[in-house]
Amino acid sequence: MNQKILVLGAGTAGCAASIFLRQLGFEVTLVERQSQASSTGTFKIGESLSPDASKLLQQLNVWESFCQASHLKCYGNVSYWHSKTPTHHDFLQHPLGHGWHLDRLAFDQMLLNKATDLGAQLLTETRITSIRFENEQWKVELNNPQGSHSTKADFMIDATGRNSWLARQMGIDRLYEAEQLALVAFLNIAEDFEDSRTLVETEGAGWWYAAPIPGNRMVTTYFYPPERIKLPTQPTAEEWQKLLEQSPQTTKRIAQAQGELIADCQTVAAHSSILEVLYGSGWVAIGDAALTYDPISAHGITMAMATARDAANAILSYFKGNTEALNAYESVLWAAFQRYAEDRQGFVVKD
Numbered sequence: 001m002n003q004k005i006l007v008l009g010a011g012t013a014g015c016a017a018s019i020f021l022r023q024l025g026f027e028v029t030l031v032e033r034q035s036q037a038s039s040t041g042t043f044k045i046g047e048s049l050s051p052d053a054s055k056l057l058q059q060l061n062v063w064e065s066f067c068q069a070s071h072l073k074c075y076g077n078v079s080y081w082h083s084k085t086p087t088h089h090d091f092l093q094h095p096l097g098h099g100w101h102l103d104r105l106a107f108d109q110m111l112l113n114k115a116t117d118l119g120a121q122l123l124t125e126t127r128i129t130s131i132r133f134e135n136e137q138w139k140v141e142l143n144n145p146q147g148s149h150s151t152k153a154d155f156m157i158d159a160t161g162r163n164s165w166l167a168r169q170m171g172i173d174r175l176y177e178a179e180q181l182a183l184v185a186f187l188n189i190a191e192d193f194e195d196s197r198t199l200v201e202t203e204g205a206g207w208w209y210a211a212p213i214p215g216n217r218m219v220t221t222y223f224y225p226p227e228r229i230k231l232p233t234q235p236t237a238e239e240w241q242k243l244l245e246q247s248p249q250t251t252k253r254i255a256q257a258q259g260e261l262i263a264d265c266q267t268v269a270a271h272s273s274i275l276e277v278l279y280g281s282g283w284v285a286i287g288d289a290a291l292t293y294d295p296i297s298a299h300g301i302t303m304a305m306a307t308a309r310d311a312a313n314a315i316l317s318y319f320k321g322n323t324e325a326l327n328a329y330e331s332v333l334w335a336a337f338q339r340y341a342e343d344r345q346g347f348v349v350k351d
């Protein structure tokens with residue numbers, strides 16, 4: 001295929017799309033607004049990945065590199081969901097084995113390396129200053145430290161995360177479920193702390209998530225509805241500690257790990273949402289730009305890779321003359337989101 005595809009955003013979704021598109025023979029330019037797609041200055045959570053992701057990693061042809069990297073194996077979850085009695089979910093019963101706690105910077109860097117090895121062109125620190133779609137082609141003005149440039153593309157992919165930059169330029173609305181914020185804190189933990197399970201515990205109208213991540217660290221997150229719980233966006237260590245103390249299991253886990261807060265807490269958006277329209281003339285949205293699930297589903301990274309693969313295949317079909325391919329992509333995502341929203345009733349936090 002000699003069409004040129006401009007992929008916006010070099011997170012998991014954008015890097016995965018670049019790999020799949022190169023595998024299909026498209027010319028690919030990956031545009032990232034940050035200085036380094038995986039720079040240490042970038043705030044990355046340290047997500048957990050379910051065993052199901054292994055199939056996608058094999059399709060991306062990065063399975064061996066992934067297995068050699070320092071991601072932590074995760075053997076299951078323990079949940080105190082409105083109960084003092086734990087529920088265990090053991091990955092050893094999963095046909096594909098264990099999951100992982102990701103070193104997300106290393107994960108995105110691995111995907112980026114693969115994309116550029118396959119011939120994708122990477123432009124970092126690059127902002128798009130204007131776009132026009134005329135005669136089936138995008139005319140794009142870019143700006144980066146090297147100066148201003150014009151380029152053309154046959155198709156664009158919005159992989160800009162929750163920001164959904166390109167879709168917003170098209171005037172597309174995002175539909176939200178109830179607002180949810182996540183207060184994220186990183187801790188140093190003891191080197192010999194071995195419990196790699198994810199811990200989940202409800203507290204009031206919110207819930208805690210705690211999991212070890214590579215580098216003898218732990219990520220803790222308090223998810224809460226801001227209309228019911230008022231918290232400062234950057235609480236002090238004392239305020240964070242006070243909040244934590246209301247959750248005995250998470251407090252215990254942190255004490256067992258000898259956890260010490262590393263840096264300031266950060267508040268990020270964590271609600272479920274979907275673009276009202278997922279594709280249009282010459283563009284399609286993938287990853288968080290297309291839809292976001294509640295992090296309790298631990299689905300975001302897998303979804304980013306799966307939508308990247310499905311969109312790449314839909315683009316191929318589209319250029320081969322199948323005008324329904326992108327519509328089918330959209331219908332599948334909408335149906336999945338509707339099922340998810342229905343299932344989610346079980347997750348709604350009780351009073």
Ligand SMILES: Cc1cc2nc3c(=O)[nH]c(=O)nc-3n(C[C@H](O)[C@H](O)[C@H](O)COP(=O)(O)OP(=O)(O)OC[C@H]3O[C@@H](n4cnc5c(N)ncnc54)[C@H](O)[C@@H]3O)c2cc1C
Pocket residue numbers: 008009010011012013014031032033034037045046047048049126127128159160161162163165182184221268269270286287288289295298299300301302304
């Ligand atoms: C608190 C929290 C916990 C989570 N936990 C989990 C978990 O345990 N497991 C899981 O699977 N998922 C989890 N998720 C979801 C997961 O983090 C996301 O689904 C995933 O990061 C989506 O990847 P992405 O590539 O679509 O977007 P992003 O990772 O947001 O990447 C978007 C990229 O686009 C770039 N960009 C933005 N705007 C522009 C622009 N205009 N031009 C060029 N580049 C641009 C950004 O700099 C960034 O590099 C969690 C999310 C939250 C908020």
